[in-house]
């Protein structure tokens with residue numbers, strides 16, 4: 001594979017995808033990484049050090065990650081030239097090497113790209129945003145029983161108002177669209193047509209089905225009790241309401257779910273254990289209060305793009321904040337892991353922030369490779385440092401008697417607590 005700026009490591013091999021979408025992982029897989037803007041310089045070196053230690057401790061040199069830096073965001077503009085925020089070869093490398101990880105990316109001011117993160121997801125069709133939310137004992141939380149929060153969010157990653165199809169108030173495009181809506185479709189509900197910006201919310205049956213299919217399959221593979229479709233379908237009937245209907249339809253058609261008491265909730269038997277898996281739905285605003293009042297009622301969550309964005313930060317707060325919440329963007333073949341927080345510019349380069357979100361994304365990456373022993377060590381290290389009350393500022397300020405560590409020192413504490 002020849003690239004213009006990307007240096008392919010001399011030792012290391014590509015991960016290969018099989019026709020059934022399983023992956024063949026060599027002992028030295030080449031893993032592309034994007035350092036990330038803002039606090040990317042702080043957390044990404046910690047990620048590499050912690051994952052390398054975990055792999056070395058687990059496999060004694062028999063396995064090793066061959067890291068390969070690829071570029072997006074501000075660093076890409078330095079390497080490739082002004083205004084090159086997302087080089088084509090970065091996308092090629094993510095596709096070619098199958099499994100990758102990224103730090104947060106800033107949204108360029110001006111220019112054609114609205115969000116680099118959204119662009120990466122769209123251009124690689126990484127249609128699942130997977131964000132597990134679980135509690136680590138000892139982490140400060142606003143809840144009395146934070147351990148009751150244990151959910152896995154499947155956020156649709158390619159559609160919805162989040163896709164960025166919108167035009168500014170006063171632009172020719174907004175005027176054309178508003179004229180069309182009024183003249184051709186008889187729309188009378190735009191309150192201030194002359195000064196409205198306007199956005200489009202596409203939600204498709206195909207997009208919904210592929211997302212809900214993954215969520216239900218995850219519930220089966222991981223022995224979870226329920227899948228909840230979260231939507232605002234009472235108001236947005238043909239987008240969010242349709243998401244709910246198509247979700248239920250898929251559960252019935254592909255998983256043999258049967259209606260409970262006339263529906264719409266339904267259930268089916270786990271194919272091997274025979275245990276019931278319930279597919280249900282809840283309206284998004286009610287859900288946001290339920291996750292605080294009755295978190296135990298929810299397990300796997302399937303939702304639309306914007307709801308998923310809000311829900312993932314809200315749930316992260318329940319278990320310690322976005323410094324602790326990991327994530328992955330997935331297609332059927334490509335997996336790109338990422339922290340769920342942003343670039344936190346005020347902390348950039350200060351060696352202060354919590355690297356756990358990226359470390360736990362790295363833990364998900366190791367598990368995705370099938371390197372479960374190394375993944376378990378990362379969890380053990382994070383649990384150990386939190387239990388010892390050696391934590392970064394975000395947790396320390398909410399804990400009694402904790403020792404505040406820098407970002408890099410926390411990484412070292414995690415390593416010290418492994419194994």
Ligand SMILES: NC(=O)C1=CN([C@@H]2O[C@H](COP(=O)(O)OP(=O)(O)OC[C@H]3O[C@@H](n4cnc5c(N)ncnc54)[C@H](OP(=O)(O)O)[C@@H]3O)[C@@H](O)[C@H]2O)C=CC1
Nearest residue numbers: 103104105106107117322323340341342343344353354394
């Ligand atoms: N996936 C991605 O790459 C994402 C990128 N972004 C982008 O990031 C930029 C900044 O967004 P912003 O809204 O400020 O959100 P951020 O997530 O960057 O930061 C908001 C606040 O969250 C806390 N926080 C974030 N990361 C950590 C961490 N690792 N450890 C501890 N605390 C943390 C800090 O809170 P406190 O000040 O209380 O300590 C911080 O001020 C924007 O350009 C946005 O578009 C946003 C989200 C995701």
Ligand SMILES: O=C(O)CCC(=O)C(=O)O
Nearest residue numbers: 107115116117118309340
């Ligand atoms: O891309 C962005 O700027 C924001 C993305 C985001 O908030 C998220 O993915 O959770």
Ligand SMILES: [Mg+2]
Nearest residue numbers: 309310313340
């Ligand atoms: Mg977000």
